[in-house]
Amino acid sequence: MKAGLIAFDDFLHKGLVEYLDVNEENDCAIAMYEKDIDINTTHLEIEPFTILGAVAGLIPYPHHNQSPRNTYQCAMGKQAIGAIGYNQLRRLDTLLYLMVYPQQPMVKTKSIELIGYDKVFLLALTV
Amino acid sequence: MSGTNDWNCSPLFKQTNPRAGQLLSLLFEDLFKRFNTELKNSIEDATKKQNRTSQFDALTPLQNHSDPITNGMVRAISTGNWNIQRFRMARAGVTHMLSRLSYIAALGTMTRISSQFEKSRKISGPRALQPSSFGMLCPADTPEGELCGLTKNLALMTHITTDSEEGPIRRCAFMLGAEDISLISGRELNAHGAYGVYVNGTIVGLTRFPAKFVKDFRNLRRSGYMSEFVSVFVNHHHRAIQIACDGGRICRPAIIVKEGKSTVEQEHINVHSPFDYVLMIGFESRTNSF
Numbered sequence: 004m005k006a007g008l009i010a011f012d013d014f015l016h017k018g019l020v021e022y023l024d025v026n027e028e029n030d031c032a033i034a035m036y037e038k039d040i041d042i043n044t045t046h047l048e049i050e051p052f053t054i055l056g057a058v059a060g061l062i063p064y065p066h067h068n069q070s071p072r073n074t075y076q077c078a079m080g081k082q083a084i085g086a087i088g089y090n091q092l093r094r095l096d097t098l099l100y101l102m103v104y105p106q107q108p109m110v111k112t113k114s115i116e117l118i119g120y121d122k123v124f125l126l127a128l129t130v
Numbered sequence: 131m132s133g134t135n136d137w138n139c140s141p142l143f144k145q146t147n148p149r150a151g152q153l154l155s156l157l158f159e160d161l162f163k164r165f166n167t168e169l170k171n172s173i174e175d176a177t178k179k180q181n182r183t184s185q186f187d188a189l190t191p192l193q194n195h196s197d198p199i200t201n202g203m204v205r206a207i208s209t210g211n212w213n214i215q216r217f218r219m220a221r222a223g224v225t226h227m228l229s230r231l232s233y234i235a236a237l238g239t240m241t242r243i244s245s246q247f248e249k250s251r252k253i254s255g256p257r258a259l260q261p262s263s264f265g266m267l268c269p270a271d272t273p274e275g276e277l278c279g280l281t282k283n284l285a286l287m288t289h290i291t292t293d294s295e296e297g298p299i300r301r302c303a304f305m306l307g308a309e310d311i312s313l314i315s316g317r318e319l320n321a322h323g324a325y326g327v328y329v330n331g332t333i334v335g336l337t338r339f340p341a342k343f344v345k346d347f348r349n350l351r352r353s354g355y356m357s358e359f360v361s362v363f364v365n366h367h368h369r370a371i372q373i374a375c376d377g378g379r380i381c382r383p384a385i386i387v388k389e390g391k392s393t394v395e396q397e398h399i400n401v402h403s404p405f406d407y408v409l410m411i412g413f414e415s416r417t418n419s420f
Contacts, residue, residue, distance in 0.1 A: 015383070018352035019393045022289060022381040024361040025262050026372065030344075033384055037392055046384035047392050048265075053286040053382075056268030058238045060286060065270065073270035077283075081235035088233060096230055114286060118237060 020049070052114060060114025149290065149377055153212060153224060154203075160214045161202040168195065238271070241284040256280060266380045285382065291359040293377040299360060300334050303327050303373065306346045308335030325364070329373045340364050340371050347373070352386065 014020040023031060023046070033046040040047065052060065058077045059065065065073050085102045088094075108115075172191035176182075206212055210225040223244070229235040245256060257279025259269055271283040284290075304310065308327045309318075314336050318324060325340040326333050337343045347362045360375045386393045 011383075014394065014398070015358055016354055018354070018386065019398065020383050020385055021348075021352055022358050022361075022383050024291070024359075024374065024379045024381045025266065026363045026374065027361040028262070030363045031384070034387065040387055040390055040392065042390050044387045044390065047387050047394075049287065049383060049385055054265045054269065056238075056271045056283040056285050057241055058234055058283065059268050059270040061234065062270075070270065074272060074274070077238075077268075077271040078273060081229070081232060081238050083232050083234060085232060087230060087236070094230075098231070100231055117286065 055114065057114065057118050060112055063110040063112055149292065156214055156217055156219065157203060157206055157212065160216045161199045163216065165198050168198065238283065243282045243284065245280040265382050287382050289381045291377050291379045291381055294357040294360065294375045296329055296375060299356060299373060299375050300329050302350060302356060303329065303335055306343055308337045308343065311335050324369065326370045327373065328370055330376050337371065343371060
């Protein structure tokens with residue numbers, strides 16, 4: 004996994020990971036962490052932070068915030084100006100806002116790395 | 131589904147989301163059939179005249195109509211109004227603007243789910259966070275104001291299923307010991323401990339061993355004999371085993387735990403070389419065979 008030799012699909016094909024829908028979740032006992040596994044457990048959560056969406060995943064330390072603040076940040080995060088993609092200078096959009104000096108955040112979340120937000124480095128100053 | 135428990139009533143429980151392909155194909159079907167009838171009518175009109183002055187060419191009515199299919203598709207997509215008389219469908223707001231002003235705005239728009247509930251009613255039920263949407267929908271990302279709680283966003287690892295074939299699933303169910311419903315009498319159907327096997331809500335068979343059936347079915351799915359997005363579960367209130375392979379269900383992945391141990395171990399994470407990979411594959415194929 005670390006070396007990039009196997010990926011998520013391999014886990015799926017080998018039967019280590021499976022997809023559950025809402026109905027099937029009712030039949031399962033899903034442990035949040037490995038230490039919570041007991042004899043009745045059928046599944047284990049892959050990563051707790053994935054209950055958040057792509058936008059809420061950008062918030063550093065969301066569990067230290069009052070919950071409406073996270074909701075407000077979800078609306079505001081979409082208004083950020085920065086770089087919009089690798090092809091931003093070749094696009095045919097009529098309106099485009101770009102930041103001249105984008106910066107890297109001091110505190111990153113794992114979600115930021117997963118959705119590739121750090122690749123289009125655009126947070127001005129998050130923390 | 132029965133409303134015996136509160137969580138059973140949650141919207142996610144029985145909700146299937148219409149997908150882009152489905153809506154587009156309905157729209158195309160409607161436009162194409164309308165195009166055909168219009169063309170047929172115009173040809174009939176032209177050939178009905180007894181003494182025509184010029185030779186009839188079927189191409190001319192085609193050229194006179196200004197691309198009804200193209201224009202219909204463009205109009206529906208640009209306004210978001212899906213008006214399909216053939217299927218009695220009149221929906222507004224099917225398409226959304228994809229804002230490209232920032233990367234996050236684009237990403238946020240693409241994970242959005244809008245609810246079919248009317249927003250005028252002052253009830254909070256549909257707006258509330260449902261326990262059943264844990265891990266499927268983001269608990270924080272929802273707009274403020276009128277649409278609060280009705281417009282939702284998908285969580286990170288979710289996947290929306292597409293239709294997969296029912297036939298092989300049905301054969302699988304028979305292979306696992308379900309008895310064909312067409313050979314079953316009323317006495318057997320209502321016998322104690324008989325569980326119906328339903329594929330996408332249609333009863334196909336009967337079994338007396340629901341737990342074993344579901345376990346075997348899951349084993350087949352885990353070994354890759356069917357799509358990983360097929361779901362199977364027991365409903366004891368209805369004495370039913372529900373198998374779902376239709377599109378529009380929201381899924382998320384979880385690690386399988388066997389005998390109190392996670393199946394994903396450190397050795398899977400530490401695959402450093404192709405040799406490790408071969409070792410792991412070999413190891414897995416020996417232990418997984420049943």
